[in-house]
Amino acid sequence: MPKVAVNDPYDVSLGLSIRNIRRSKGVSMENLGQALGVSYQQVQKYETGASRISVKALSQIAAYLDVEIVAFLPNQKQSKYEAARLYVEADEETVQLIKYWQRISVLRIRKFILAFVKEMLQAQTHVL
Numbered sequence: 440m441p442k443v444a445v446n447d448p449y450d451v452s453l454g455l456s457i458r459n460i461r462r463s464k465g466v467s468m469e470n471l472g473q474a475l476g477v478s479y480q481q482v483q484k485y486e487t488g489a490s491r492i493s494v495k496a497l498s499q500i501a502a503y504l505d506v507e508i509v510a511f512l513p514n515q516k517q518s519k520y521e522a523a524r525l526y527v528e529a530d531e532e533t534v535q536l537i538k539y540w541q542r543i544s545v546l547r548i549r550k551f552i553l554a555f556v557k558e559m560l561q562a563q564t565h566v567l
Contacts, residue, residue, distance in 0.1 A: 446489055454485050454487055459534060
């Protein structure tokens with residue numbers, strides 16, 4: 440049986456950071472690729488963790504996006520499992536919502552919000 444390649448969670452996390460910063464700066468994959476001398480497909484591979492990024496390429500990306508390299512590095516407290524879970528296709532509103540969610544430290548408030556969202560989804564399906 441052939442082996443299925445699994446992207447390293449740290450590469451995925453690094454790629455997600457690059458994608459989020461690139462999007463926040465309004466830079467397309469095509470433009471970033473041109474600046475690096477690679478195709479947009481290669482940028483996509485970097486952002487999904489399918490291709491490992493060299494230090495040189497990471498430095499070029501940071502310079503082009505006008506950020507420090509450390510802006511891309513995953514939080515040291517983050518486990519491989521958490522880094523892998525972060526890899527989702529998300530629009531800016533979803534990313535913002537996740538950031539706000541992570542700042543809620545009171546478990547009771549989190550449970551209340553989760554129950555509220557579930558109720559809203561159920562009401563939405565009944566309306567449609």
